[in-house]
Amino acid sequence: MxxxxxxxxxxxxALTDLHPLPDDIAADAVAGLSKTPKTLPSKYFYDAEGSRLFEAITRQxxxxxxxxxxxxxxxxxxxxxxxxxxxxxxxxxxxxxxxxxxxxxxxxxxxxxxxxxxxxxxxxxxxxxxxxxxxxxxxxxxxxxxxxxxxxxxxxxxxxxxxxxxxxxxxxxxxxxxxxxxxxxxxxxxxxxxxxxxxxxxxxxDDALIEAAYNDAAGVTAQFTLNLLARLNREIGSDFDLGGFRHKAVYARERGRIETFLVSQRAQSVQLAGRTFDFAADEAMQVEYSHKYxxxxxxxxxxxxxxxxxxxxxxxxxxxxxxxxxxx
Structure with a gap:
């Protein structure tokens, strides 16, 4: 060896494994999608593919x-x-x-x-x-x-x-x-x-410098954000259509933070954990904040x-x- x-x-x-179970992920997703406006927790960005994509983001x-x-x-x-x-x-x-x-x-x-x-x-x-x-x-x-x-x-x-x-x-x-x-x-x-x-x-x-960091020209950050939906589909059986959502990140200066959303491209419904969640066209689902101090x-x-x-x-x-x- x-x-x-x-x-x-x-x-x-040596690993202490307290990794979130599918039931934990589903409960968090249901709680977020039940809010107005809808949210999904950013902590679930980091499966193996999400971690790979984030490393790629850092090189943009x-x-x-x-x-x-x-x-x-x-x-x-x-x-x-x-x-x-x-x-x-x-x-x-x-x-x-x-x-x-x-x-x-x-x-x-x-x-x-x-x-x-x-x-x-x-x-x-x-x-x-x-x-x-x-x-x-x-x-x-x-x-x-x-x-x-x-x-x-x-x-x-x-x-x-x-x-x-x-x-x-x-x-x-x-x-x-x-x-x-x-x-x-x-x-x-x-x-x-x-x-x-x-x-x-x-x-x-500067606002433009901050916003550009979360909207890279190569679209890697958009892939990273949409991978959250792919993970939910794979691990808890939801049916998000990745082509039905687009990445959007804007700097809200009054709140001092980047706000990242997945925006529904059309009116659509998503099945998750036995529940149906309806999205209107152009409805923005918040998936991450990034405060600037x-x-x-x-x-x-x-x-x-x-x-x-x-x-x-x-x-x-x-x-x-x-x-x-x-x-x-």
Whole structure:
């Protein structure tokens, strides 16, 4: 057995699998489609195909977020490592491909363990296997779960001096303000009194620049959004016609967020979990938010969750920021 195969087996054997069941997905979809306006939860974007498409999005020329954050992370890591300190257990929500994780684990001193919490089982196992090859001295404790729900994290064999929550990629912006506050409260509880959280935030900027990032010319983001319907069809037996919906993303400046919709191309009905849901022509179903923050807005959110910003790093253009939070 080669090293890669051995790492993959270790990742699978260490996996804590709390992946959402089809009944959970169906219940969430029914709840969203019963609202006015209709919604679907963005957390279900990330099946294997959704994870692949998102990685493709990050390589589109219009999508400034990933490249800007990676460059900022690389430039700021010495300062970040000093602020965090040694002997930590890193816990990452929504780990994805793990590219940013590699940079962080390389830079921190004496990482005790790494726990990735990721809803896509395939992406989780593959990234954990790769990281275990790169960092054999770090205990890998992957958890396949919806991190928006309460969960117990696995304990490391060696005690850590502090827990570090790592939440890059501006994923916090995908939640409403109330949801984001609840998630930060949960992070505060998980990290404990001496822990910290390193969070990526996309900063407010020119409307056209923001909108272009979510409407790439190659149409990859549109494929990604429509894949949500394909997943529901496959996993819970709905009958969405993918050709009957189109992707739409607009920046609502008054609310400080990108709002992404799937718009019905015609009057149509969808069967899901024994229910019928009617769509009017041009009816927009909300599938994702992506908030863009000011320092004042983000600090107010952190304060509401019982946290305070102790350190901050921005790229030279002030497009993207990293913030280190600790319990207030």
């Amino acid at each position: 080669n090293a890669a195969a051995s790492a993959l087996m270790r990742a699978r054997s 020329p219009e999508y400034y977020l990933t490249g800007t954050e990676l460059a900022l992370l690389e430039a700021s890591l010495p300062s970040i490592a000093q602020a965090i300190g040694p002997g930590v257990h890193v816990v990452e929500y929504g780990s994805g491909s793990g590219r940013k994780t590699e940079l962080l684990l390389e830079s921190l001193h004496d990482v005790v363990a790494y726990t990735a919490v990721e809803i896509s089982r395939t992406a989780l196992i593959e990234s954990t296997a790769r990281l275990s090859q790169q960092f054999p001295q770090i205990e890998m404790l992957p958890v396949c779960a919806d991190f928006t729900r309460p969960l117990a994290l696995p304990g490391a064999k060696r005690p850590a001096q502090r827990t570090v929550m790592f939440f890059p990629g501006s994923t916090l912006g995908n939640f409403t303000t109330d949801e984001a506050a609840r998630l930060l409260v949960a992070m505060r509880q998980t990290m404990g009194a001496h822990g910290c959280a390193l969070i990526g935030i996309d900063l407010d900027k 000011t320092d004042a807005g983000f600090n107010a959110l952190a304060t509401h969750a019982g946290l305070r910003t102790t350190h901050g790093w921005n790229d030279a253009r002030d497009w993207f920021g990293l913030r280190l939070l600790q319990p207030a």
